[in-house]
Amino acid sequence: MFLGRLDKDDLSTKLGQLARKIEEVKVEVHDALVKKHGEFYPLFDATLQLRSRVTDLRTDIDAELAAIEKQVQLGIAVITVTLNNASD
Secondary structure, X not given: OHHHHHHHHHHHHHHHHHHHXXXXXXXXXXXXXXXXXXXXXXXXXXXXXXXXXXXXXXXXXXXXXXXXXXXXXXXXXXXXXXXXXXXX
C-alpha cells in the first residue's frame, strides 16, 4: 500500500514538473511569435506603402503615355493632311 502511494506521489510530482515545462515552452513560443510579428509588421506596412506609390506612379506613367500617343496620332493626322494637300 505504501509503495502504491509513493508511485502516485511521484507521478503527481512528475506531472507538475511537466506542466511547468509546458508553460515555460508556451511562454517562449508566445515571445518568439510576438518578436517575429514585431519585426514583420513594419516591413509589411512599408511594403504596402511602396506598392501604393508604385501603383500611383504607374497610373501617372500610363496617363503620360496616353497623352504622348494622342499627340503623336494628332501629328500624324496633320502631316497626312498636309501631304495629301501638297500632292493635289
